[in-house]
Amino acid sequence: MIEFLSTWAKSLGLAIIVISILEMILPNNKTKKYVRMIFGIYIIFNIISPFIKNKDILDINTYDFNEYSNYTTNQSSLNQSSMDSRIEQMYIEELEKDITEKVNDLGFNVTTCNVYATFSSQEEESKIEKIELTVTKSEEQKEAEQTIENKIVNEIQKIKPINTTIEEKNQDENNQSISNSDVQKIKKFLIEEYGVEEKCLKIN
Numbered sequence: 001m002i003e004f005l006s007t008w009a010k011s012l013g014l015a016i017i018v019i020s021i022l023e024m025i026l027p028n029n030k031t032k033k034y035v036r037m038i039f040g041i042y043i044i045f046n047i048i049s050p051f052i053k054n055k056d057i058l059d060i061n062t063y064d065f066n067e068y069s070n071y072t073t074n075q076s077s078l079n080q081s082s083m084d085s086r087i088e089q090m091y092i093e094e095l096e097k098d099i100t101e102k103v104n105d106l107g108f109n110v111t112t113c114n115v116y117a118t119f120s121s122q123e124e125e126s127k128i129e130k131i132e133l134t135v136t137k138s139e140e141q142k143e144a145e146q147t148i149e150n151k152i153v154n155e156i157q158k159i160k161p162i163n164t165t166i167e168e169k170n171q172d173e174n175n176q177s178i179s180n181s182d183v184q185k186i187k188k189f190l191i192e193e194y195g196v197e198e199k200c201l202k203i204n
Helices: 002-025 032-053 065-105 139-145 148-159 166-176 180-194
Strands: 108-118 127-137 201-203
Touching: 002 032, 065 108, 065 127, 065 180, 127 180, 180 201
Parallel strands: 127 201
Antiparallel strands: 108 127
16 A cells, blocks of 8 residues: 555656646647646646556455554553653652752751652652662761861871771771761651651651
């Protein structure tokens, strides 16, 4: 069917081009209008003739429209599913970016942020199921907490042998983590800002 229509369109286009060229070279006399009428009949013939000769091809009873309809429906479903998945992924990425920026603005340093959520075209049906954050102290916090006494201790520790015990390493790592009060502060902010429940939050 498609091949037939393609051939028909090419033939019709060629006929129109030829007729146009012939019209341009015809002399302006009384017979021109009769010649143009003949050209018009020729064009009409070229339009109708292929359909008459190939009427079997155009028999709609030979085509299974249900099969075409099912194929179209399946393709539409796949495209819609793929689009919904991509929109949900973009929604989660934007949430992670927004949470990271806002928690950083509170004076912390977010190293990882993972959001698990479902997206729906109905805003009230979109839901954040879980937020996982790894947060450390910001440089400003570290400097504010570091008293003169801590600076002296740090200087003394520099003089110690390089052989650091596991306990000392763990202590240094703990100095990088945030306190329980800071964790509660972040949780309170996330609950108020994003309307999530506390059980959905995992920080550090």
